[in-house]
Amino acid sequence: MKQVTINDIAKLAGVAKSTVSRYLNGGSVGQATRQKIERVIEETNYEPNQFAQSLKSKQTKMIGVIVPRLDSYAASRTIMGIDERLTERGYQMLVVNTAQQTEREIEQLYNLAKQKVAGIIWLGTTVTERHLQAIKDIQIPVLLLGQEHEHVHSLVYPDFDAAFALGKQFMEWGHRDVLYVGVGPYDIAVGQARRDGFLHAFKEAGANVTTHTTTFKIEDAIPIGERIAEATDDATLIVCATDNIALGVLKGLANGGKSVPVDISVSGFGGYDFTEVLHPSITTVHLPYRRTGSRAADMIIQLLSGETIPMKTFTSFELKLRESVDILK
Amino acid sequence: MKQVTINDIAKLAGVAKSTVSRYLNGGSVGQATRQKIERVIEETNYEPNQFAQSLKSKQTKMIGVIVPRLDSYAASRTIMGIDERLTERGYQMLVVNTAQQTEREIEQLYNLAKQKVAGIIWLGTTVTERHLQAIKDIQIPVLLLGQEHEHVHSLVYPDFDAAFALGKQFMEWGHRDVLYVGVGPYDIAVGQARRDGFLHAFKEAGANVTTHTTTFKIEDAIPIGERIAEATDDATLIVCATDNIALGVLKGLANGGKSVPVDISVSGFGGYDFTEVLHPSITTVHLPYRRTGSRAADMIIQLLSGETIPMKTFTSFELKLRESVDILK
DNA sequence: AAATGTTGCGGAACCGGTTCCGCAACACAA
DNA sequence: TTGTGTTGCGGAACCGGTTCCGCAACATTT
Numbered sequence: 001m002k003q004v005t006i007n008d009i010a011k012l013a014g015v016a017k018s019t020v021s022r023y024l025n026g027g028s029v030g031q032a033t034r035q036k037i038e039r040v041i042e043e044t045n046y047e048p049n050q051f052a053q054s055l056k057s058k059q060t061k062m063i064g065v066i067v068p069r070l071d072s073y074a075a076s077r078t079i080m081g082i083d084e085r086l087t088e089r090g091y092q093m094l095v096v097n098t099a100q101q102t103e104r105e106i107e108q109l110y111n112l113a114k115q116k117v118a119g120i121i122w123l124g125t126t127v128t129e130r131h132l133q134a135i136k137d138i139q140i141p142v143l144l145l146g147q148e149h150e151h152v153h154s155l156v157y158p159d160f161d162a163a164f165a166l167g168k169q170f171m172e173w174g175h176r177d178v179l180y181v182g183v184g185p186y187d188i189a190v191g192q193a194r195r196d197g198f199l200h201a202f203k204e205a206g207a208n209v210t211t212h213t214t215t216f217k218i219e220d221a222i223p224i225g226e227r228i229a230e231a232t233d234d235a236t237l238i239v240c241a242t243d244n245i246a247l248g249v250l251k252g253l254a255n256g257g258k259s260v261p262v263d264i265s266v267s268g269f270g271g272y273d274f275t276e277v278l279h280p281s282i283t284t285v286h287l288p289y290r291r292t293g294s295r296a297a298d299m300i301i302q303l304l305s306g307e308t309i310p311m312k313t314f315t316s317f318e319l320k321l322r323e324s325v326d327i328l329k
Numbered sequence: 330m331k332q333v334t335i336n337d338i339a340k341l342a343g344v345a346k347s348t349v350s351r352y353l354n355g356g357s358v359g360q361a362t363r364q365k366i367e368r369v370i371e372e373t374n375y376e377p378n379q380f381a382q383s384l385k386s387k388q389t390k391m392i393g394v395i396v397p398r399l400d401s402y403a404a405s406r407t408i409m410g411i412d413e414r415l416t417e418r419g420y421q422m423l424v425v426n427t428a429q430q431t432e433r434e435i436e437q438l439y440n441l442a443k444q445k446v447a448g449i450i451w452l453g454t455t456v457t458e459r460h461l462q463a464i465k466d467i468q469i470p471v472l473l474l475g476q477e478h479e480h481v482h483s484l485v486y487p488d489f490d491a492a493f494a495l496g497k498q499f500m501e502w503g504h505r506d507v508l509y510v511g512v513g514p515y516d517i518a519v520g521q522a523r524r525d526g527f528l529h530a531f532k533e534a535g536a537n538v539t540t541h542t543t544t545f546k547i548e549d550a551i552p553i554g555e556r557i558a559e560a561t562d563d564a565t566l567i568v569c570a571t572d573n574i575a576l577g578v579l580k581g582l583a584n585g586g587k588s589v590p591v592d593i594s595v596s597g598f599g600g601y602d603f604t605e606v607l608h609p610s611i612t613t614v615h616l617p618y619r620r621t622g623s624r625a626a627d628m629i630i631q632l633l634s635g636e637t638i639p640m641k642t643f644t645s646f647e648l649k650l651r652e653s654v655d656i657l658k
Numbered sequence: 659a660a661a662t663g664t665t666g667c668g669g670a671a672c673c674g675g676t677t678c679c680g681c682a683a684c685a686c687a688a
Numbered sequence: 689t690t691g692t693g694t695t696g697c698g699g700a701a702c703c704g705g706t707t708c709c710g711c712a713a714c715a716t717t718t
Contacts, residue, residue: 003387005674016698021676030696047443051384052674056703058332070409071402071619080399083426095424097412114376218606244603251606274573277547277580278607290400334704345668350706359666381704385673 004046012040024048054116062092063300064112064120068100073272074289075123078145081293082121089301091118102126106134113138119300121145125187127152141303145296147188148312153303155296155313159189162285162317163197166267167239169319171205174328175237175265178202181212181224181249182241194241194269210235218248225252228264236265236328243268243275243284250282250324261326271320280323287317333375341369353377383445391421392629393441393449397429402601403618404452407474410622411450418630420447431455435463442467448629450474454516456481470632474625476517477641482632484625484642488518491614491646492526495596496568498648500534503657504566504594507531510541510553510578511570523570523598539564547577554581557593565594565657572597572604572613579611579653590655600649609652616646 006024010017013036023029023037040046054060063086067075083093094117098104105122109131112120120140124131124147132151135142144154170178180198185191195211202209210233214220221240225248228238240246246268253260260266260280268275271286292315302309335353339346342365352358352366369375383389392415396404412422423446427433434451438460441449449469453460453476461480464471473483499507509527514520524540531538539562543549550569554577557567569575575597582589589595589609597604600615621644631638 003674006676007674017675018677018699019697022697025676027677028696033696049384049674050444051380052703053676054703055378055380055384055674055705056676058703070412071405073400076400076405080426083399084428087426093424095422097409097416099413115379218603222606247603247606251608254608274547274576277551277576279580279583332704335706336704346705347669347707348667351667354706356707357666362666378704381673382706383673384675384704385706387673 003049004044006046006048009037009040009044009046012044013037058116059118060092060116061090062094062115062117063297064108064115064117065093065095066098066105066108066112066120066122066124067095068098068105068123068125070095070097074270074287077289078123078293078296081290081295082297083293084290085294085297086301089297091297091301100125102128106130109134109138109142113140119143119304121296121300127188141300143296143300143303145292150311153299153309153311155292155299155315157189157287157292158314158317159193160197160200161314162287162319163194163269164201165197165317166269166283166285166319167198167201168204169321170237170239170267170325171201171207173325176205176207177233177235177237178207178209179212179228179235179238180209180241181214181221181238181245183216183245184213190241198239214245214248216242216244218244218251221245221248222252222255225249225254226256227252229253229256229258237325238264238266240266240268243270243272243282246275246282246284246324260324265325267325271318276320276322282320283322283325284320285317286320288315291315332378333373335375335377338366338369338373338375341373342366387445388447389421389445390419391423391444391446392626393437393444393446394422394424395427395434395437395441395449395451395453396424397427397434397452397454399424399426403599403616406618407452407622407625410619410624411626412622414623414626415630418626420626420630429454431457435459438463438467438471442469448472448633450625450629456517470629472625472629472632474621479640482628482638482640484621484628484644486518486616486621487643487646488522489526489529490643491616491648492523492598493530494526494646495598495612495614495648496527496530497533498650499566499568499596499654500530500536502654505534505536506562506564506566507536507538508541508557508564508567509538509570510543510550510567510574512545512574513542519570527568543574543577545571545573547573547580550574550577551581551584554578554583555585556581558582558585558587566654567593567595569595569597572599572601572611575604575611575613575653589653594654596654600647605649605651611649612651612654613649614646615649617644620644 006017006020010020015033020037069075086093096108120142122142123145127149144152148154148156182195183191212224214224238249240249246266250266268282268284271284275282275284335346335349339349344362349366398404415422425437449471451471452474456478473481477483477485511524512520541553543553567578569578575595579595597611597613600613604611604613
C-alpha cells in the first residue's frame with residue numbers, strides 16, 4: 001500500500017513529471033505520451049496526494065458546515081441533504097459542531113478558513129458584528145442557512161409566511177381565543193419571524209391572544225401545558241412555535257387530564273416525521289430540511305464558481321393539517 | 330490575511346527555519362533564540378500550515394467516522410458524543426455518510442485512508458470479508474461501534490442482555506402471549522442479538538411467541554399494528570425491536586381502535602427522548618448513545634497511541650418502565 | 659594542554675504535487 | 689530559404705513545513 005507518486009508515474013512512462021501533471025490537469029500533451037501515461041496510471045492505480053495539491057493551490061474540495069448542535073432533527077436532516085449533494089458534486093463535507101456557543105461559531109469560521117475549505121455553510125442562530133467581521137476576514141464564500149442578514153448570502157425558511165398561513169387557517173376554522181407558546185427573540189427565525197407571522201394572522205382576524213415563552217427543550221414546555229390544563233379561561237387553541245414545544249405541551253395537558261383535540265387544540269411547527277403517527281396526529285408545518293440542505297449545497301457551489309445569486313432565497317413550506325386541531329365551524 | 334510562514338518567522342527572528350521548526354516541535358533551542366522566536370510568533374499570530382505538515386508526516390489530526398445514515402436519532406447522538414470528546418482531545422471529526430450502502434462503507438474506508446485520517450470509527454451494520462480486507466489494507470486503527478467481530482476492536486451495545494432483562498421483566502408481570510416485531514437478521518445487533526435476548530427470556534418462562542418482521546421505517550410497522558388490532562387472538566403484549574417500530578405499531582393499533590395499554594401493551598427499544606412525553610409514555614430500553622460516542626473517541630485515541638485495549642467492550646443500558654406496558658398481576 | 663562529549667544552530671534535501679520558462683521540432687506562409 | 693507561429697515536452701523553482709547532517713563553540717574529563 002505504498003503511495004504511488006507522480007514521480008513514479010513519470011519514471012515508468014519515461015516522461016517528465018511536469019508532463020504527467022499537465023496530462024492530469026488537461027494541458028497540452030501529445031497522443032503518444034498521453035497513451036503511455038494513461039496506461040501507467042491505470043496499472044498503478046495512481047491517485048494524487050491531496051496534501052501536496054492543497055499545499056500549492058491553497059484550496060481543498062471541502063465545504064465546512066457549522067452547526068449549533070448535531071442532535072436536532074432539523075440539523076441532522078439538513079446536514080444529510082447537504083452531504084448528498086456535495087458528494088454528487090465531488091466535494092466533501094466537514095461538519096463542525098459549536099454546541100450552541102456563539103463564540104465557537106466565530107472560532108470555527110476562522111478555523112475552517114485555516115483548513116482552507118472552499119466554502120462554508122453556516123446554520124446560524126444569531127448574527128453579530130463579530131460574525132460579519134470574521135466572514136469578511138476569511139475571504140471565503142459563506143452561505144447562511146436558516147437565518148438572514150443583508151450582508152451575507154442566505155437561504156431561509158419562510159417562517160413568517162408559513163406561520164401566517166397556518167394562523168390564518170386556524171382563524172378560518174373559527175378559533176378566536178389562542179395561546180401562543182414561543183421562544184425568546186434571540187432566535188430571529190423562530191423567536192421573531194415565526195411569532196410575528198402567527199400574531200399577524202390572529203390580529204387580522206381580531207382574535208384574542210396570550211403569549212407564553214419557553215425554550216427549545218421538551219421538558220420546559222411540560223409545566224406550561226400543565227398550567228394551561230388547570231386554567232379556566234376559554235382558549236380553544238394552543239399554537240406552539242416548534243414541534244418539540246407541542247410535544248411538551250401535549251404531555252402537560254395529558255398530565256392535567258385534558259384531551260386533544262376534544263378539550264383544546266394544539267399545533268406545532270417544523271415537521272418532525274413522527275408527528276404524523278402520533279395519536280392524535282399533530283397539525284404542523286413541514287419544512288423541507290433535507291431538500292433545503294441540498295439546495296444550500298448547490299448555492300455554495302455556485303458562489304464558489306463566481307456565479308451571482310440573490311442575497312436572500314426562500315425555501316418552501318407545507319401545511320400539515322391533522323387531528324390535533326379541531327375545526328370549530 | 331496573508332498566510333505567515335515559517336520562513337517569515339525565521340527571517341524576522343534572524344535564525345534558520347530549521348531552528349524555528351525545532352522550537353515548534355520541542356527540539357533543542359537556546360534560551361536567547363527561544364525568546365526571539367517566541368516573540369515573533371506571538372506578534373505575527375503564526376500558525377503552521379497543516380497541509381505542509383501532513384505532506385511530510387503523512388498523518389493528520391482527523392478521525393474519520395463512517396455512518397450508515399445521518400438522520401437517525403441514534404447516529405446523531407453518537408456522533409455528537411464522538412465529536413465532543415475528540416474536540417477536547419485536539420482531534421477533528423470527519424463524518425462520512427454511506428446512505429446505508431455496504432459498498433460505500435468499503436469505499437469510504439479506503440477513501441479515509443487516502444485522506445490520511447489518524448483513525449476510523451465505524452458505525453457498522455454488517456461486517457463482510459471485504460470490510461475486513463479493507464481494514465487490513467489501510468493500516469489504520471479502526472474501531473467498530475454497534476456491531477462486533479472477532480478481528481476488529483469493537484464497542485457494542487449489550488443488546489442481548491438488555492433485551493433479556495426487559496423480556497424477563499415482562500414475564501414477571503405475567504405476560505404469556507407475546508407478539509415480537511423485529512427486523513431481519515442482516516443487522517446483527519438488532520436483528521439477531523436483540524431478538525435472541527427477548528426470545529430467550531420468553532422461552533425460559535414458557536411464554537407463547539409469534540414473530541413478525543418489518544424494517545426500520547415507521548411506516549412499514551403501521552400495517553402490522555393494524556393487523557394486530559383486527560386479530561382476535563389473546564396476545565397481551567407487543568414487543569418491538571426499536572422505538573420507531575413501536576411508534577408505527579401504536580399508530581396501527583390506534584387506527585384499528587385499540588387503546589394502549591388497556592387493550593394491549595406495547596414496548597420499544599432504543600430510547601428516543603420523546604418516548605417519555607408521549608401519552609401513554611412508552612416502556613423501552615435506553616441506550617446511552619452520546620456517552621458511547623465519547624467512549625469510542627477515547628478508545629480510538631488509545632488505539633492510536635498504541636495502548637492495548639480489549640477487542641470487545643460493552644456499554645450499559647437502562648430499562649425505562651413506563652405506561653405503555655401493563656402489569657398483569 | 660589535548661582529547662572527548664554536549665549543545666545550538668544553519669544548510670540542504672525531502673515530502674508530492676503545480677507552474678513558469680525556454681527549447682526543439684515541425685508546419686506553414688512569405 | 690528564411691521567418692513566424694504552434695505544439696509538446698523537460699528542467700527548475702516553488703508551496704511550507706520536517707529532518708538529517710555537520711560544524712562551531714563551549715564544557716568536561718584525563
